[in-house]
Amino acid sequence: MNVAKIVPTEVAGFCDVATGECVVIETDSDTPHDPATGEIAQLPDVADDESGVSGKPSKPPAA
Amino acid sequence: MLVSVHQPKDINMTNSQSAEATRKSTSARQLLIDVWGDLACPFCYIGKNRLDQAIASSRHADAITVRHRAYELDPDMPQEPRPNLGTIAAKYGKSLAEAERMEDQVVALAHREGLPFTADRVVANSFDVHRVLHLAGTVGLDDQLLGLLQRTLFSGQGNIYDHKVLTEAASQLGIPRSRVEEVLASDEYADAVHADESAARRLGITGVPFTVFGGQIAISGAASIEDFARAIDQARSDK
Numbered sequence: 583m584n585v586a587k588i589v590p591t592e593v594a595g596f597c598d599v600a601t602g603e604c605v606v607i608e609t610d611s612d613t614p615h616d617p618a619t620g621e622i623a624q625l626p627d628v629a630d631d632e633s634g635v636s637g638k639p640s641k642p643p644a645a
Numbered sequence: 646m647l648v649s650v651h652q653p654k655d656i657n658m659t660n661s662q663s664a665e666a667t668r669k670s671t672s673a674r675q676l677l678i679d680v681w682g683d684l685a686c687p688f689c690y691i692g693k694n695r696l697d698q699a700i701a702s703s704r705h706a707d708a709i710t711v712r713h714r715a716y717e718l719d720p721d722m723p724q725e726p727r728p729n730l731g732t733i734a735a736k737y738g739k740s741l742a743e744a745e746r747m748e749d750q751v752v753a754l755a756h757r758e759g760l761p762f763t764a765d766r767v768v769a770n771s772f773d774v775h776r777v778l779h780l781a782g783t784v785g786l787d788d789q790l791l792g793l794l795q796r797t798l799f800s801g802q803g804n805i806y807d808h809k810v811l812t813e814a815a816s817q818l819g820i821p822r823s824r825v826e827e828v829l830a831s832d833e834y835a836d837a838v839h840a841d842e843s844a845a846r847r848l849g850i851t852g853v854p855f856t857v858f859g860g861q862i863a864i865s866g867a868a869s870i871e872d873f874a875r876a877i878d879q880a881r882s883d884k
Binding site (some may be wrong): 586590592598602604606 | 683685686687688689691692695716718719736750751754845848850851852853854857860861862863864865866867868869871872875876879
């Protein structure tokens with residue numbers, strides 16, 4: 583499977599598979615969509631953006 | 646105690662019928678959505694709720710199949726259930742009160758989205774749960790079973806890692822109890838769980854939930870309903 587990653591407008595959080603940490607995201611609202619087409623931005627390959635989430639991690643709330 | 650479910654199915658789990666169900670669920674006009682996640686992951690619960698809403702609002706809803714893919718956040722987690730907050734406290738060297746404050750954000754977020762959620766739940770090794778989800782997947786019930794297990798776990802109403810509770814949940818959906826017990830007494834679907842995790846590594850997945858639409862585009866994390874909806878539309882238009 584060769585997938586392109588979407589950069590979403592808002593992500594509530596995720597759990598890091600390496601550490602098991604679950605991180606709440608404080609969302610930036612200015613990343614995601616091509617203003618010309620309204621399409622969601624795509625990256626060329628999954629490996630190019632390992633986090634895949636916009637915004638800043640705040641604190642690790644859950645294991 | 647299990648959260649109640651609606652529309653239980655009466656299914657016959659022969660191998661040929663299971664294979665047929667899988668073929669039907671992934672036919673050419675279907676959009677297959679693969680979601681990697683773990684039971685211990687609160688954002689997989691929140692993300693599933695958002696994805697479900699995006700699918701429900703899609704004009705393609707009847708042509709979408711969601712498939713659970715396993716990713717254990719802690720494969721070394723003991724089988725015996727332990728309190729979530731105590732586990733967090735031990736992991737980060739915090740007091741229980743500090744661990745509770747660390748969970749507050751997630752609890753508040755889940756409650757804002759109308760999801761029953763408590764920090765007072767259990768954690769344990771999820772490997773057997775993933776194996777049973779794969780069994781459910783052979784008849785297209787993995788997403789439904791996952792939802793039931795998440796609601797039961799995160800509402801604090803049950804230890805879904807317990808084989809009896811897990812079996813009861815699966816049987817509520819119409820999966821034969823004897824078949825679930827057979828799987829749990831063996832290593833059946835262990836290879837499938839490992840295959841999911843190998844696929845995740847090949848994809849470079851670093852966080853869950855990780856959602857792949859039609860094998861083409863992906864979103865990492867519990868994105869918004871709108872983002873999931875756009876991804877569905879985009880994957881459909883690319884087919």
